[in-house]
Amino acid sequence: MKFSEETSYPHPVLAPWSTDISGASFSTTITFREESESKQVSVHCATVLDQVEILELIRSGSATFGCFIKCLDTGFRRLQTFGFPEGTHHFAPGALLGRVSIRPVIWAADCITNYHPKGVHAEFGSSTDIAVGQILALDEEQTIEVTRPPIAPIESIFEIVSSDEVTKSSFEVDTGADRITVRMDKDTYKLVQALRQTNDVSRTVVMNSLYVPVVMEVLDQVIKGGGFEQFEQYRWLYPFRDRCQLLDVDIEKLNLLSDAQRLLEQPFESLHQLVDDEVA
Amino acid sequence: MTEIEFLFNQANKVEGLAFAGFETFRGSPYKSCARETGQNSRDASIGKGPVKVSFNLLKLERADIPFADRLQHAIECCLQSPHDEKTRQHLERAHEQITSPVIKVLEISDTNTTGLTGPTDDPGSVFAALVKGDGVTNKSDPTSAGSYGIGKNAAYAVSDLQTVIYSTRYIDKASGHAKFAAQGRLRLISHVDGGQKFSAEGYWGNAGFNAIEDEEEVPTWVTRADVGASIFSVGFREHDDWIERMALSLATNFFLAIDRKEIEFSVGDGQFKLNRSSLDGILHSAELEAIASDIDQVSDLERARRLLECIRSEVTGRHDICIPGLGNFTLHLLVGEGLPREVHILRNGIYITDNFVKFGQPMKSFPGTREFIAVLEPAQGPSGEAPSRLLKRLENPAHDEFEPERIVDPRELQTARSKIKALITEVRRIIRSVAKIDDMDHSQLEELSHLFAQGGADENYQGDDGERDPERFRYGDARRNGRSEPSGVSGEGRGSRGRGPETPIRPRTRTGSAGRNNERTAGTRHAIPLEAVRSIVSDPINGRERVIFFTPGADDDIELSIAAAGLSGDVALKIVHSDIGTVVNGRLRTSVRTRQRASIKVTFDEPFVGPIELAAVEVKK
Numbered sequence: 001m002k003f004s005e006e007t008s009y010p011h012p013v014l015a016p017w018s019t020d021i022s023g024a025s026f027s028t029t030i031t032f033r034e035e036s037e038s039k040q041v042s043v044h045c046a047t048v049l050d051q052v053e054i055l056e057l058i059r060s061g062s063a064t065f066g067c068f069i070k071c072l073d074t075g076f077r078r079l080q081t082f083g084f085p086e087g088t089h090h091f092a093p094g095a096l097l098g099r100v101s102i103r104p105v106i107w108a109a110d111c112i113t114n115y116h117p118k119g120v121h122a123e124f125g126s127s128t129d130i131a132v133g134q135i136l137a138l139d140e141e142q143t144i145e146v147t148r149p150p151i152a153p154i155e156s157i158f159e160i161v162s163s164d165e166v167t168k169s170s171f172e173v174d175t176g177a178d179r180i181t182v183r184m185d186k187d188t189y190k191l192v193q194a195l196r197q198t199n200d201v202s203r204t205v206v207m208n209s210l211y212v213p214v215v216m217e218v219l220d221q222v223i224k225g226g227g228f229e230q231f232e233q234y235r236w237l238y239p240f241r242d243r244c245q246l247l248d249v250d251i252e253k254l255n256l257l258s259d260a261q262r263l264l265e266q267p268f269e270s271l272h273q274l275v276d277d278e279v280a
Numbered sequence: 281m282t283e284i285e286f287l288f289n290q291a292n293k294v295e296g297l298a299f300a301g302f303e304t305f306r307g308s309p310y311k312s313c314a315r316e317t318g319q320n321s322r323d324a325s326i327g328k329g330p331v332k333v334s335f336n337l338l339k340l341e342r343a344d345i346p347f348a349d350r351l352q353h354a355i356e357c358c359l360q361s362p363h364d365e366k367t368r369q370h371l372e373r374a375h376e377q378i379t380s381p382v383i384k385v386l387e388i389s390d391t392n393t394t395g396l397t398g399p400t401d402d403p404g405s406v407f408a409a410l411v412k413g414d415g416v417t418n419k420s421d422p423t424s425a426g427s428y429g430i431g432k433n434a435a436y437a438v439s440d441l442q443t444v445i446y447s448t449r450y451i452d453k454a455s456g457h458a459k460f461a462a463q464g465r466l467r468l469i470s471h472v473d474g475g476q477k478f479s480a481e482g483y484w485g486n487a488g489f490n491a492i493e494d495e496e497e498v499p500t501w502v503t504r505a506d507v508g509a510s511i512f513s514v515g516f517r518e519h520d521d522w523i524e525r526m527a528l529s530l531a532t533n534f535f536l537a538i539d540r541k542e543i544e545f546s547v548g549d550g551q552f553k554l555n556r557s558s559l560d561g562i563l564h565s566a567e568l569e570a571i572a573s574d575i576d577q578v579s580d581l582e583r584a585r586r587l588l589e590c591i592r593s594e595v596t597g598r599h600d601i602c603i604p605g606l607g608n609f610t611l612h613l614l615v616g617e618g619l620p621r622e623v624h625i626l627r628n629g630i631y632i633t634d635n636f637v638k639f640g641q642p643m644k645s646f647p648g649t650r651e652f653i654a655v656l657e658p659a660q661g662p663s664g665e666a667p668s669r670l671l672k673r674l675e676n677p678a679h680d681e682f683e684p685e686r687i688v689d690p691r692e693l694q695t696a697r698s699k700i701k702a703l704i705t706e707v708r709r710i711i712r713s714v715a716k717i718d719d720m721d722h723s724q725l726e727e728l729s730h731l732f733a734q735g736g737a738d739e740n741y742q743g744d745d746g747e748r749d750p751e752r753f754r755y756g757d758a759r760r761n762g763r764s765e766p767s768g769v770s771g772e773g774r775g776s777r778g779r780g781p782e783t784p785i786r787p788r789t790r791t792g793s794a795g796r797n798n799e800r801t802a803g804t805r806h807a808i809p810l811e812a813v814r815s816i817v818s819d820p821i822n823g824r825e826r827v828i829f830f831t832p833g834a835d836d837d838i839e840l841s842i843a844a845a846g847l848s849g850d851v852a853l854k855i856v857h858s859d860i861g862t863v864v865n866g867r868l869r870t871s872v873r874t875r876q877r878a879s880i881k882v883t884f885d886e887p888f889v890g891p892i893e894l895a896a897v898e899v900k901k
Contacts, residue, residue: 007845008813009891010826019812030758040595061544061555083560092594102758109557123814123829123879135891142758157732158725179724189721196727197650197717199618203727211728239732264731 003068003103003138011128012120014051014106014137023119024051026137028104030067032144038093041146043067045104047085053117054106054136058084062110063136071146073098079105096146104139108132157236158182158214162189171210173217178235182214201274207267215260223254282497284350284466285489287479295470295480297367297442302467304677305437310519311577314526314547315533315679316434317388317511319630322534322543324393324406324509330555331392334546335526337516338385344499345383345514347464347484351441352378354482357471367469370440374468377440377515385501386438386516391508395450400461400491407491411446411463411483438522441515442467445484449504458507462498463491464514523548524571530554531562532580535588536655537629563588584631587624590614590653597714600659601706606699607666608659611707615715619651623707626657627671630679638683639697641704649715656707670696808872808896809833815892823887829879830894832872837899840868842882845891853892857883869899 005017012020016027029046047065049055057063066081076095082088108130116127130136156179163183166172171184184192192210195202218240222228228251231237244251249259261267289295305312314335321333342348355375363371377383396407403412410432435444443466452459464484471478483489486497495503504510519525527547531554537543538559545554554562562568563585572581590596596614603609611623623643624634635643646652658664658671674682674696682700687693811831818825832838843850854866859881861870866885872878 004845004893006813006893007891008815008828008893010815010817010889020814032756032758034754034756036754058557059553059561060550061553061557064557081556083564084557085561086564087560088589090589090593090595095594101761121814124816128816129820141761143761144756144758156724156726156729158728160723160725162721182725193723194648194717196723196725199651207727211725236732243732264728 003105003135003141005138005140009135011115011130011134012117012124013135014054014117016140018138020121020124021051021117021119022121024054024117025049026051026054026104026106026139028067028139028142030102030104030142030144032146034146035093039097039146040091040093041096041100041144042088042090043069043082043102043144044088045082045086047104049085049106049137051117051119051137053115057108057112057136058106062108062112063106064109065104065106068103068105069096069100071096071098071100076100079107096144098145098147100144100146101141102144103141105135106137108134108136157239158211160184160189160192162186171214173214173221175218175221175231175234175236180214180218180236180240182210201271204267204271204274207264208271211264212257212260212267215263216256219249219251219254219256219259222251227251281487282346282485282492283487284347284354284464284482284484285487286354286471286473286482289470289477289479292477293470293479296363297370297467297469297480299433299467299480302433302436302442305434309434309437309517310522310525311529312434313386313388313438313513314529315630316432318530318534318543318545319628319679320410320432321390321393321509322537322628322630324390324395325542326392326394326507329392330541331390331543332546333388333390333543335523336387336389336546336549337518337522338387338501338512340383340385340501342379342381342383344501345378346499348378348383351443351466354468354471354473354478355441357473357478358468361469361471363469371468374441374515383514384516384518386435386513387501387510388435388513389504389508389510391506393508395504395507396446396448396461396509397450398452398459398461400463400493407446407448407450407461407463411465411491412489435511435513436467438517439513439515440517443484443514445502445512445514447498447502447504447510447512449507451507459493460495460504461491461493462502464512521571521574523551524567525575527552527554527562528568528571528575528577528581531559531568532577532584533631534629535559535563535584535631536591536626536657539588539591540629542629559588583624586619586653587626587631587655590655599710599714601703601710602663603667603699603702603706605695606670608663609667609703610657610659610664611710612655612657613652613711613714614654615650615652617651619653621646621649621651621653623654623656623711625671625682626655627668627675632671632675633680633682636682636700636704638681638685639700639704641701643704646708646711646715648717649711650717652711652715654707654711656703670699674700805900806834806836806898808836808838808898810894810896813894817889818881820889823889824884825881826884826888826892827879827881828892828894829877830896831877832874832896834898835872835874837869837871838896839864839899840870840880841866841895842884843893843895844888845893850893853888854885855882856885872896 014021014024014026025048027048031044033042045067054063058065064081065084066079068079070077074095074097080089109132111132112130114127115130159179160182163185166183166185168185169188171182171188174181174183192206195206228237228241243263247262249263318333321331325331352375355371355378359371359375396410398405398407400407402408436442443464445462445464447462449458449460466482467480469480485492492498502512530545530547534543538554539556541556552562563581568581572578590612593614596612599611599613601609601611622634625632635641658667671682674684674686676683684693684697687696811833814829816827817823818827842853842855844853852866855863855868857863858868861868868880868882
C-alpha cells in the first residue's frame with residue numbers, strides 16, 4: 001500500500017500538507033516501548049482530530065483509525081487498526097526491528113454517501129460518495145528505531161545460589177568471590193525466586209527481608225576485616241565501595257541497619273507505599 | 281380492533297407484583313436490560329455484517345398509546361384490590377405514568393437479525409416463545425447465549441407500567457415474504473373489574489390474545505421498515521444516567537463481540553455508538569469512568585480494558601484445548617508484569633465469569649506462576665459448538681456463574697463435571713507451563729544492579745516515564761519524517777499539495793523520464809512544480825473523465841502526465857482527450873502561467889476512479 005503526500009485523491013483528504021479541507025487538523029503522537037529481551041514492541045498512538053464529520057464517522061463505525069506500518073528489516077507491512085483517540089498495539093516479539101515507519105491513516109469502513117465535510121475546498125463540488133477503504137485523513141509518516149542504543153551492561157554484583165549445605169530456612173553470605181553470593185537451601189531458594197517474580201509487593205518484601213540483612217552482613221564483614229582493601233581481588237568491591245562513597249556511608253562510623261537501608265534506597269518506604277496503594 | 285385483554289382468574293389466585301422473572305433483574309435494571317436484550321439480538325444474527333441494536337427513548341403523547349385508557353382503568357382496578365404498601369407505591373407510580381400527557385417508551389430495535397420469526401400462533405415459533413412463553417427459550421440456535429428465556433423479562437424491569445410491546449418484521453418461511461407482527465404483554469396484579477376476576481397477566485393485540493399482523497392496526501411508532509425486532513418498554517423509568525449505565529453494561533459485556541464486528545450498539549439517540557472504531561474511546565471515556573465509579577462498576581470497566589488488550593495483543597499465546605468427547609476451547613494467555621492472574625470465561629463474545637466455583641474451582645490461586653491474564657472461550661467454528669452448548673446449559677439465568685446442578689440427569693451431570701474438570705486441569709497445565717517461574721539453582725539479583733553499578737548509583741537507570749527498569753524496557757517517541765519536497769525542488773516533476781500561497785515555487789532541472797511509463801526522454805528538461813493538486817471524477821459511472829486542478833510554478837509550455845497511484849508503484853494513465861491543449865502520446869501539452877490556477881478536463885482511455893499523481897515538465901521549444 002502506498003501513501004504519498006503527492007497523491008491526489010478524487011475526494012477531499014484531511015492532511016497537514018493538504019488544503020482539501022480547511023479549518024481542521026489531524027495529528028498523531030506516536031510513542032513506543034521496547035522490551036529488550038524478547039524484542040517485543042508496543043506502539044501507542046494518541047490522536048488529535050477536530051474535523052467534525054470525520055469524528056462522527058469514526059464514532060458511528062463508518063471510518064476507522066489506524067497506521068500503515070512498514071519494517072524493512074523484517075518485511076512487516078500492515079495496516080493496523082488502533083484505538084481512537086488513543087490506543088496501544090502490542091506486536092509479536094521480533095515483528096519490528098530497526099527502522100519502522102508508521103503512517104497514521106483514517107479510512108472509510110463503510111460506503112459513505114454525499115461526503116461533504118465542513119471546510120471542503122470548493123473545487124470538490126457539492127458532495128461525493130466514498131467507497132470502503134478510501135482514505136479520509138492522513139498524517140505525516142513517522143519513524144521509530146527499534147534497535148536499542150547500546151546500554152552499558154549493568155551486571156549484578158549479587159547472586160543467590162541454592163545449596164544443600166545451608167540449614168533449612170536460613171541463608172549465608174559469601175563475599176569471597178567476584179559476586180556477593182547468598183546461599184540458601186533449596187526450599188528457601190524457591191521461595192525467594194517465587195517472591196522475586198510474583199508482584200511488586202512480594203519483590204519489595206524480598207528487598208526488606210533478604211537484601212537488607214545481606215548488605216548489613218557485607219558491611220559487617222568490611223568492618224571486621226579492617227576495611228575494603230581485604231576484598232580488592234573481587235569485582236563486587238568496586239561498585240559497592242562507589243555506592244558507599246556516593247551516599248557518604250562512612251565505613252569508620254557505620255550504623256549497619258540504617259546504612260544498609262540507605263544503600264538500598266529505603267526499601268521499607270516502597271513497602272509502605274504498596275500497602276497504602278492496596279488499601280486505597 | 282386492538283385491545284388489552286387480561287386472563288381470567290377462575291382460581292382466585294393472588295398474584296402480586298413480585299413476579300420472579302422480573303425480580304431477577306430488578307436490582308440492576310438498566311444493566312440487565314442492556315445485556316439481556318443485546319444478547320437476544322446477538323443470537324438472532326443473520327450472519328451478514330454486524331447486528332445493530334439501538335436503545336432510544338421515545339416521548340409519546342398519551343393519545344399515541346392506543347391502550348392507554350384501558351391500561352389506566354386496569355391500574356385503577358388493581359389499586360382497589362388488596363395490596364401491601366410496596367405494591368401501592370408501585371401502582372401509584374404506574375398510574376402517574378399512564379395519566380401523564382407524555383408517556384416515555386424505551387425502544388430497543390435491532391437490524392441484521394432474523395426478527396421474531398412466526399407464525400405467531402405456532403407455540404414453537406420464536407415470536408410465540410418471546411411474547412407468550414414463560415421459562416422457554418426463544419433461541420433457535422442451541423449455542424446461543426440465552427439459556428432459559430428469562431432474559432426477556434429484563435425489558436419489564438425498566439417499565440413502571442410493567443408493559444412491553446414486541447414488534448417484528450420477519451421473512452415467512454412458507455411464502456418467502458416479509459411479514460409484520462406485534463403484540464404487547466403486561467403484568468400488574470390480580471384484580472377484579474366489573475365483578476369479573478382477572479389475572480395479573482394481560483396482552484395487547486387482536487381479540488382472543490392474538491398478535492396484530494396488519495401494520496395499519498398499530499401506531500406508526502410500533503411499525504418496522506426492515507427485518508428485525510423491536511421491543512418497547514412502555515412507561516420507561518427514566519433515570520438521569522440511564523444512557524451511561526446501559527452503555528457501560530454493553531461495553532463491559534460485549535467488548536469482544538464488538539471488537540469482532542459481530543454487534544454494534546447505539547444508545548440514547550446515538551449519544552453512545554459502540555462499534556469497533558469507537559470502542560477504545562468509549563472504554564476510556566471520562567463519562568463512562570464517572571458512571572462506573574458512581575455505581576461501583578469500575579472493576580468491570582477495567583476488566584473489559586484488560587481482556588480486550590489480552591485478546592488483541594500479538595504477545596498473547598493462543599492455546600487450543602481439546603476435550604475428548606466434547607470439543608475445542610481456546611485459551612488466550614498473556615503473561616506480563618502487573619497482570620492479575622485471572623482466567624475469564626466468555627461465550628459468543630459476551631463476558632460470563634472468572635471462575636468455576638460451583639465445580640470447586642474458584643480459579644483464584646495460581647501458585648508458582650508469573651503474573652498473567654487469560655481469556656477462555658469455546659473455539660470459534662464448529663469444534664466449539666458442543667463446548668458452547670455445555671457452557672450454556674451450565675449458566676445461571678444471570679449469566680455470571682456456571683452451576684453443574686442445572687443439569688438434572690445424573691449421568692449427564694457426571695459427564696459435564698468430568699469435562700469441565702478436564703478443561704480446568706488443562707487450563708492450569710498450560711498456565712503453569714507458559715507462565716512458570718524460572719527454576720534454576722542460581723540467579724543474579726538484577727534488581728540490585730542499578731544500585732551497585734560501576735560509576736555510581738543513579739546513572740542510566742531511570743526510564744523516560746520514571747519507571748526503574750531500564751534493562752527491561754526502553755521507551756521512545758516516534759520521529760516525524762521530513763515532509764516531501766514539492767516537485768520543483770525534488771526534481772521529480774510531481775505535483776505537490778498545499779504549500780502556502782506565499783511559498784516560492786522553485787523550478788529545477790531534471791534529466792530523464794518525464795512520466796511514469798518508463799519512457800526515457802533524451803536531454804535535460806525542467807520539471808514544473810505543481811501546487812495544490814486536486815482532482816474529481818466528473819462521471820463516476822463512466823470513470824474515464826476527470827477534472828484536474830493545479831497551480832503551476834512557472835510560465836511555460838508543459839507536458840503533463842498522469843499516473844494511477846497503485847498499491848506499491850504508479851502506472852501511467854493514457855489521456856485520450858482534453859478540453860484544452862493537445863494530447864500527444866497519452867500526455868497533455870498545454871501552456872500554463874505561474875500562480876494561475878489551472879482546471880483541465882481530461883478523458884482517459886480506460887476507466888480509473890482511484891487516486892492519481894501528476895507530473896509536469898517543460899516542453900522544449
